[in-house]
Amino acid sequence: MEMHQLRYVVAVARAGNFSRAAEQCHVSQPSLSQQIQKLEGELGERLFDRMRRETKLTPVGEAFLRRAVRILEEVDAAKREAIEMTGLLRGVLTVGVLPTIAPYLLPPVLSQFAELHPGMELVVQEDTTARLLKAAHAYEIDVAVASLPIQDDRIEVRELFSEELLLALPAHHRLARKQAVSVKDLEKERLIVMKEGHCLGDQVLSFCDRRGVHAKISFRGAQLETIQSLVRSGLGISLIPAMAALSDRPDAPAYRSFTSPKPSRKIVALWPRQRPPGLAASEFLKLISKR
Numbered sequence: 001m002e003m004h005q006l007r008y009v010v011a012v013a014r015a016g017n018f019s020r021a022a023e024q025c026h027v028s029q030p031s032l033s034q035q036i037q038k039l040e041g042e043l044g045e046r047l048f049d050r051m052r053r054e055t056k057l058t059p060v061g062e063a064f065l066r067r068a069v070r071i072l073e074e075v076d077a078a079k080r081e082a083i084e085m086t087g088l089l090r091g092v093l094t095v096g097v098l099p100t101i102a103p104y105l106l107p108p109v110l111s112q113f114a115e116l117h118p119g120m121e122l123v124v125q126e127d128t129t130a131r132l133l134k135a136a137h138a139y140e141i142d143v144a145v146a147s148l149p150i151q152d153d154r155i156e157v158r159e160l161f162s163e164e165l166l167l168a169l170p171a172h173h174r175l176a177r178k179q180a181v182s183v184k185d186l187e188k189e190r191l192i193v194m195k196e197g198h199c200l201g202d203q204v205l206s207f208c209d210r211r212g213v214h215a216k217i218s219f220r221g222a223q224l225e226t227i228q229s230l231v232r233s234g235l236g237i238s239l240i241p242a243m244a245a246l247s248d249r250p251d252a253p254a255y256r257s258f259t260s261p262k263p264s265r266k267i268v269a270l271w272p273r274q275r276p277p278g279l280a281a282s283e284f285l286k287l288i289s290k291r
Helices: 003-015 018-025 029-043 059-085 102-116 129-137 199-210 224-232 279-289
Strands: 048-050 055-057 091-097 120-126 143-147 155-169 190-194 216-221 238-241 254-258 264-272
Touching: 003 018, 003 029, 003 059, 003 129, 018 029, 055 059, 091 102, 091 129, 091 279, 102 120, 102 279, 129 143, 129 264, 143 199, 143 279, 155 199, 155 224, 155 279, 190 199, 190 224, 190 238, 199 238, 216 224, 224 238, 264 279
Parallel strands: 091 120, 091 143, 190 216
Antiparallel strands: 048 055, 143 264, 155 238, 155 254, 155 264
């Protein structure tokens, strides 16, 4: 019985699918399937019922999963304790982060962390909130940086800071003549938002809905840079996190703050409750909090 086999079992159980589990474990599906079959042969029992569209644990698999999770937790804790005893002289820290945060917040933090702890290898995994939560539960990342809301009772959440969402406008838009705008100004405007699966898009639409404004969505994008390019081209307006504002560029959109209540998002760190951050992750989060 090998440690990677235990990780594969946990990944399949949580993903409910061999192909998704293989993707999360960064191995080929045949390789993952072969290792689980090898483990089942060693145990003399099937761990999974393999159906056409999903995979479910057998009763034996459910009992095995509980033990496997405990073993992986203990092994992981032992590794982290050993790393901490070296005073961050060496080791690997894996951080998950939203794509609407990573390019704007992380570069100076990563640089500072590398300068303070040159022996540590820092790996960044950029993904949506849903996928970061799965990675956290599978212990593929040590800590994640995301934004509220986080709807998972198994996850511990620590607020890092709050940031304002600004209205991004074409330079010659009628609202650009205002010093501040109200949410009512968004009525009947063409709104450009992040595509479904990205929490920023949900946050923007929720802000509008709570105030009775039904903006017309003209485009959904996967990148803030694309959205701001469309705004500059006059194809709509958008709400952009303050950290992503391109104010230093001559071709940047016009940015305006909202009158109260101002839309904002809370940036948080998250991790599984049963696996608190180690020394390396704690030091990393301290650097973010100081930004």
